[in-house]
Amino acid sequence: MNIQSPESKQSQPLAITRKLARYAAQARYSMLPDNVRLEASRAFLNWMGCALGGSREPAVQLAAATAAELGGGPQASIIGHAQRTDIASAAFVNCISSSVLGFDDAHLATVTHPSGPVSSAVFAWSEKNAVRGDAFLAALALGIEITCRLSNVLVLPPSKFNVGFYVTGLTAPIGAAVAVGNLLQLDEERMNWAISIAASQTGGFRAxxxxMTAHFRPGHAARSGVWAALLAQRGFTGNQFALEADKGFVDVFSVGADLERAVNGLGEHHELLNNAYKPYPCGIVIHPTLDACLDVHGQYGKGGVPVRAKLRVHPLALSLCGIREPATTLESLNSLYHWAAAALVRGRAGVPEMLPDCIADPRVAQLRSRIEVVTDPGVGTEQAEAEVALADGRTLQARVLHARGSKVRPMTDQDLDAKFRSQAGLVFPAERVEKLRELCHGAASLRNVGREIAAALS
Amino acid sequence: MNIQSPESKQSQPLAITRKLARYAAQARYSMLPDNVRLEASRAFLNWMGCALGGSREPAVQLAAATAAELGGGPQASIIGHAQRTDIASAAFVNCISSSVLGFDDAHLATVTHPSGPVSSAVFAWSEKNAVRGDAFLAALALGIEITCRLSNVLVLPPSKFNVGFYVTGLTAPIGAAVAVGNLLQLDEERMNWAISIAASQTGGFRAxxxxMTAHFRPGHAARSGVWAALLAQRGFTGNQFALEADKGFVDVFSVGADLERAVNGLGEHHELLNNAYKPYPCGIVIHPTLDACLDVHGQYGKGGVPVRAKLRVHPLALSLCGIREPATTLESLNSLYHWAAAALVRGRAGVPEMLPDCIADPRVAQLRSRIEVVTDPGVGTEQAEAEVALADGRTLQARVLHARGSKVRPMTDQDLDAKFRSQAGLVFPAERVEKLRELCHGAASLRNVGREIAAALS
Incomplete structure (x- = not known):
């Protein structure tokens, strides 16, 4: 095709969409260094725990019931439920499960949640088609990598990004598509089409x-990736320059973005390693504040009575999580005020602190109304400060330079195991939790990931 | 929810999303004036013809095969095929059919194609659920109206809209959602959620x-609307201020847009009446040029041999349809050069002129390379000028002030009937074409639209 348009960029030699498609078509487990393999395995375990932990939430029940109404074939599990559905709908519902408690992983530099859409898509596909563990993890790593890299393109300078866009919705459909496409062994051209079809399904905003719609959008990203890969496999065409074209993906979703970020050092530098696992079930931008509040709580212990707090945070923490008075669990995910108050009152910040009884707890509610938040661009996204006044007249302080779960203070394997047990334990007895945990840990050596893990889930 | 964010607009009294939801929940056939009822009926007939005409195209076959692979329940027809599938997938595939030959309707002010997604969604739903003809047409009119109004919001001044966005992809998911939601008799709050869920699925770009992905996107809009309405019916929540909120729909997809355009005179002024039916199967921005070329052809008739042409057009005609050398039927849809050459050589601009033999016709190909296009913001979007040099030395000219199919020169009922026959005739014998045409014409008085029309389709 030859577009005769003055502002056309289609004739430029640099076809980044094609470079991504080539890499995605060729990516194999054997090409990944050990630390990337390990991180893919950790991401999978974390995702499975989140999907189980969220599986009883109303948003998941409603999505599963709607999938049942449409009657897709019984191809894949709805995790935590006896129901089976088609692989696109399973990817959709399981991703909502993994997102809904706000416990899924996050690429902190861009506030993207890559593993939910990617893992949900490849896991559903692997239930219908035999996939070896190493191929499964390679596809997972690929999808997370491409998602995070495209998020860097859109969000980081020189891009003038509108922070109102929901980054996961803009990039994860493409990550999920290349991951499933890799398992489908799409050739370079069809992988290119899969990227184009997926890119045309991107969108979403933070309002x-x-x-529930905040969790619908990652679910929709997972489903979009499945559809894109399946259509491309059959020969459904797309623009081979979908990402860089005039009137293409980057043109509409970002101004001034550097698309080279998508491919610079691809296969050598692994952005996946900057993906973090949340220690707390809420927006990751709140986490440094929670570390600071828990630190202060540790200073006064059970006997202390916090009466007032002043928090100093990065502006994004308030912009993305500024709900002052959450009425529901879903609203609490984005309430800096609630989580700070809960952590200071209870000395904990886990699943119980997001539930209605904690939101309504008079001590938490009273403190919530007495929290002052100061935003400061000089505070890093991994940083926060808390100054807490106690009933006995003392004022205690804490300052966090690197949040727990960040790259400098990553969640250990033991942390992740404990997190998995806390989530899966909401649904399964301890014995099944351990069996499943071991299977996910050892996913790399499974002969048929989907069948073996689905058996442990059913 | 109380967002404590400096730039928050959520506390403002004007809740336009809610006004739209209220209107959508209450809209009934009895409230529509005769001209709107008639136009809804014409839009439905035009859509059905387009869906039949496109049903044999490869993009449709591939989409239908993918739907079959996912195994949705046999709830609705894939038009022109024996296969049945779930209503979301049927809406998806049928909308691709209605779009793929570039013959679907268009809201010229915004270059939006409203009826494909809306009709496909409500028709699929009406096959699973008994719907009277008047209720069906009311839902159709509602979905088209909301789609066109939201397109006005995004595209028209004072909005600084990025023309790279695919407007249909941004607004038709919401139009399809409210249309299905109206048939589902959603209350105001659930209609509001449906708008929010649909808005989170909007996107797409013109590259x-x-x-095939250009037609995937409207199909995806149709499916998105079905999912949004079904989820909202079950109680799946969304932001009640999805359109106007800070970090909401208008915030991310447009700068400076006037959201009042969505509700000004709602129920009194009907933007549906500015929706036009294409006389030619290609981008509507090409149509004035085709009128001019056919006018000139009429001047020289069969004996004339055009050797060179100069066209003066609105800039959007070249920006959206600037493909210089189309290689495929799909590319021809967006080639001003091809259609001008075909019209000048053949004196026609119908389905045969988009097929490979016309694209490869040496006379057409030669003239295509000798067409000069001048863009001029002083030329209206419904206007064009052609100056054609003939082999005998003559130079003939034509100037079009209002394209055929535009509001000033609308397609008559006879034009639409002829168009329907030309499209449906690609698939059905004449007798079935007439039976179906009569059913669509009389849709308002059918007792069960989906069942009666599906019977004529099967």
Whole structure:
């Protein structure tokens, strides 16, 4: 095709969409260094725990019931439920499960949640088609990598990004598509089409946060990736320059973005390693504040009575999680005020602190109304300060330079195991939890990932 | 929810999303004036013809095969095929059919194609659920109206809209959602959620044009609307201020847009009446040029041999349809050069002129390379000028002030009937074409639209 348009960039030699497609078509487990293999395995374990932990939430029940109404073939599990559905709908519902408690992983530099859409898509596909563990993890790593890299393109300078866009919705459909496409062994051209079809399904905005739709959007990203890969496999065509073209993906979703970020050092530098696992079930931008509050709580212990707090945070923490008075669990995910108050009152910040009884707890509610938040661009996204006044007249302080779960203070394997047990334990007895945990840990050596893990789930 | 964010607009009294939801929940056939009822009926007939005419195209076959692979329940027809599938997938595939030959309707002010997604969604739903003809047409009119109004919001001044966005992809998911939601009799709050869920599925960009993905996107809009309405019916929540909120729909997809355009005179002024039916199967921005070329052809008739042409057009005609040398039927849809050459050589601009033999016709190909296009912001979007040099030395001219199919020169009922026959005739014998045409014409008085029309389709 030859577009005769003055502002056309289609004739430029640099076809980044094609470079990504080539890499995605060729990516194999054997090409990944050990630390990337390990991180893919950790991401999978974390995702499975989140998907189980969220599986009883109303948003998941409603999505599963709607999938049942449409009657897709019984191809894949709805995790935590006896129901089976088609692989696109399973990817959709399981991703909502893994997102809904706000416990899924996050690429902190861009506030993207890559593993939910990617893992949900490849896991559903692997239930219908035999996939070896190493191929499964390679596809997972690929999808997370491409998602995070495209998020860097859109969000980081020189891009003038509108922070209102929901980054996961803009990039994870493409990550999920290349991951499934890799398992489908799409050739370079069809992988290119898969990227184009997926890119045309991207979107979403942050005003949905606090409602079920905030979790619908990652679910939709997972489903979009499945559809894109399946259509491309059959020969459904797309623009081979979908990402860089005039009137293409980057043109509409970002101004001034450096698309080279998508491919610079691809296969050598692994952005996947900057993906973090959340220690707390809420927006990751709140986490440094929670570390600071828990630190202060440790200073006064059970006997202390916090009466007032002043928090100093990065502006994004308030912009993305500024709900002052959450009415529901879903709203609490994006409430800096609630989580700080809960952590200071209870000395904990886990699943119980997001539930209605904690939101309504008079001590938490009273403190919530007495929290002052100061935003400061000089505070890093991994940093926060808390100054807490106690009933006995003392004022205690804490300052966090690197949040727990960040690259400098990553969640250990033991942390992740404990997190998995806390989530899976909401649904399964301890014995099944351990069996499943071991299977996910050892996913790399499974002969048929989907069948073996689905058996442990059913 | 109380967002404590400095730039928050959520506390403002004007809740336009809610006004739209209220209107959508209450809209009934009895409230529509005769001209709107008639136009809804014409839009439905035009859509059905387009869906039949496109049903044999490869993009449709591939989409239908993928739907079959996922195994949705046999709830609704894939038009022109024996296969049945779930209502979301049927809406998806049928909308691709209605779009793929570039013959679907268009809201010229915004270059939006409203009826494909809306009709496909409500028709699929009406096959699973008994719907009277008047209720069906009311839902159709509602979905088209909301789609066109939201397109006005995004595209028209004072909005600084990025023309790279695919407007249909941004607004038709919401139009399809409210249309299905109206049939589902959603209350105001659930209709509001449906709008939010649909808005989170909006997106798409014009660089997909010329490929199958350009038609995937409207199909995806249809499916998105079905999912949004079904989820909202069950109680799946969304942001009640999805359109106007800070970090909401208008915030991310447009700068400076006037959201009041969505509700000003709602129920009194009907933007549906500015929706036009294409006389030619290609981008609507090409149509004035085709009128001019056919006018000139009429001047020289069969004996004339055009050797060179100069066209003066609105800039959007070249920006959206600037493909110089189309290689495929899909690319031809967006080639001003091809259609002008075909019209000048053949004196026609119908389905045969988009087929490979016309694209490869040496006379057409030669003239295509000798067409000069001058863009001029002083030329209206419904206007064009052609100056054609003939082999005998003559130079003939034509100037079009209002394209055929525009509001000033609308397609008559006879034009639409002829168009329907030309499209449906690609698939059905004449007798079935007439039976179906009569059913669509009389849709308002059918007792069960989906069942009666599906019977004529099967």
């Amino acid at each position: 949905t946060h606090g409602t | 997909t044009h010329g490929t």
